[in-house]
Amino acid sequence: VEHGDPAFENDDDRPLTPEGIHKFRLAARGLKEMAPRLDRIVSSPLVRARQTAEILREVVAPNRKIEFCDHLVPSGDHSELLAYLNRLRAESVAIVGHEPHLSGFTSYLLSGKDGASFVEYKKGGAGLVDFSNSLAPGSGTLEWLIQPAALRDIGAA
Secondary structure: OEOOOEOOOOOOOOOEOHHHHHHHHHHHHHHHHHOOOOOEEEEOOOHHHHHHHHHHHHHHOOOOOEEEOHHHOOOOOHHHHHHHHHHHOOOOEEEEEOOOHHHHHHHHHHHOOOOOOOOOOOOOOEEEEEEOOOOOOOOEEEEEEEOHHHHHHHHHO
């Protein structure tokens, strides 16, 4: 999940805008339809991602706590993030992060190549990567990648 619209650019402490909060709340309703079960929510510790994760938790998984992972910051290491996720041993994990890190990580999960990026998340958009056997680079299958407007439409239906 890519965080919602931030209030201003180039600052780790920038919050979501009121419009970004509203739009992501609607998108989270769509996510609840697309992925109704979340065992864990892991977020970047940066403010806008934390706010996005809190909205996701409220709407989709109110009984779950949010875990914060430094490997989800924009400069985070993909292999370290993957190792962290493997240690969770959860079946369904939502990760809330930033572009272009999130696209790069998704591409790493799908292709096994670090540095390649062939997917793109819009603010408030989401994707689902499935792993049949092990959570390893190149072993993921992209089930869906959905833009925020479509999530809002699904949530409104």
